[in-house]
Amino acid sequence: MNALDEIDAEIIRILCKDARTPFSKIGKMLGVGTDTVFRRFKKLEQEGKISGSTVILSSIGIGLKGWYAFYVKVKPGSSISAVGEILANIPQVYGLVKLFGEYDFYLEIGFRDFKEIDTFITSVRQIKEIVTIDPMIHASHDWPLPTLSTLQPEVLEWLFKCVT
Amino acid sequence: MDLLDIDIIRILNKNARTPFSDIAKTLGVPASVVQVRYNKMRKKGIILGTSLILDPEKFGVKYAVTLGIKSLEPNIQEVMKYITSLPLKDSRISVWPTFGRFNIITLIMSKNLLEAHKIKQAVKEHPYVTEASISIDISLYKHKFEALLLEKELGC
Structure with a gap:
């Protein structure tokens, strides 16, 4: 694995806070040229460390009232990818993670009203391959979307730390 | 929010660095309009910000594990405290209380399988823990997937 130096780390830190920061501004902040920032960014992209950028939305801002998380177990022998x-x-599903183990x-669903929860349950019941669906977390406060891809600053520092 | 706002969000969802002038061209409106709409959505708190999508695997994260824990109901707080104070070197743990089959959910991200295993053992051996079930996250690439799915939330 290629080492991540302080300039790379700083570029990532800045862009994690605001992905639209112009490269020229980052260059000025770090005391390097715009072309250096551009080159470093391209390299981080090519190495796959940066896989993109996205806009973070407020769940309440886009009209969601709450969310649920579920664990799903599929019947042995059936196609998991299908x-x-x-x-x-299913329209209410906005996050899906493949697991191995129990x-x-x-999966995470967001809903605007109770009718949407009902629609979700009906859709899931029609999937014959599902043996268990365990509801886990529920919250109705505002949360950022997408949930899993935005990293807390503390996690970011930890990611940087062990790159050798 | 109208259709133009949603179209702007759609484009930024795929690439938050897209210049406003490019968005304007794609949508057939003046660049200044895109700028105004963006600022308005930020001010209203619809758009909270923009961020990079990183691939944890490329930073050495090898395992993402969810650990469902059933603890004795009156001792949930104590168990959660115990988990968050475990000594960690190459791992990070997030802990939430929940309902259902488990009453505590933990997400372990680790650069070291041995340490991830030790965490699980330590949790299992706690006297108030009656069950601990591990599931390995095999789609560390979920991040891209999620950005894609986000489009559905905006409807239309």
Whole structure:
């Protein structure tokens, strides 16, 4: 693995806070040229460390009232990827993680009203391959979307730390 | 929020660095309009910000594990405290209380399988823990997937 130096780390830190920061501004902040920032950014992209950038939305801002998380177990012998595709196509599902172990999927749904929860339950009940669906976490406060891809600063520092 | 706002969010969701002038061209409106709409959505708190999507695997994270824990109901806080104070070198743990089959959910991200295993053992051996079930996250690439799915939330 290629080492991550302080300039790379600083570029990532700045862009994690605001992905739209112009490279020229980052260059000025770090005392390097715009072309250096551009080159470093491209390299981090090529290495796959940076896989993109996204906008962070407020769940309440876009009209969601709350969310639920579920663990899903699929019948042994059935196609897990086929079930994954069906789940991903249910409108309320905005996060889906493939698991290995006791459960096969972790999924998150957001809803605007109770009718949407009902629609979700109906959709899931039609999937014959699912043997268990365990509801886990529920919250109704505001939360940032997407939930799993935005990293807390503390986690970011930890990611940087062990790159050797 | 109208259709133009949603179109702007759609484009930024895929690439938050897209210049406003490019967005304007794609949508057939003046660049100044995109700027105004963006600022308005930030001010209203619809857009909280923009961020990079990183691939934890490329930073040496080898295991992402969820650990479902069933603890004796009156001792949940104590068990959670115990988990968050475990000595860690190459791992990070997030802990939430929950309902259902488990009453505590932990997410362990680790650069070291041995340490991840030790965490699980330590949790299992706690006197108030009656059950601990591990599931390995095999889609560390979920991040891209999620950004894609986000589009659905905006409807239309």
